[in-house]
Amino acid sequence: xxFIPPQDFAFYADESGISQDRFTVVGGICMHKNTVKEVxxxxxxxxxxxxxxxxxxxxxxxxQKEEEYMALVDLFFALNxx
Numbered sequence: 001x002x003f004i005p006p007q008d009f010a011f012y013a014d015e016s017g018i019s020q021d022r023f024t025v026v027g028g029i030c031m032h033k034n035t036v037k038e039v040x041x042x043x044x045x046x047x048x049x050x051x052x053x054x055x056x057x058x059x060x061x062x063x064q065k066e067e068e069y070m071a072l073v074d075l076f077f078a079l080n081x082x
Contacts, residue, residue, distance in 0.1 A: 005033050
C-alpha cells in the first residue's frame with residue numbers, strides 16, 4: 001500500500017446517520033501528501049499504545065474507554081498544530 005497520494009493533497013471523509021437517523025453528518029480532513037505517512041504512523045502508535053484495535057466510533061465511548069477517547073481528541077489537536 002502506498003501512503004503518498006499522487007495529488008498534492010489527500011482528503012479523507014466519513015459519514016454518520018445515513019440509514020435510520022433523521023440527519024446525516026459528513027466530516028472530513030484534508031492534509032498535504034507529505035504528512036500522510038506521519039499521521040498514519042501516529043494513529044497506528046496511538047492504537048497500539050491504547051489497545052484501540054476496533055473501529056474508533058464516538059457512539060461506542062464507555063466509562064471504561066473515556067480516557068482512550070480523550071487521548072484521541074488530544075492527538076487530533078496535536079496533529080493540527082502549525
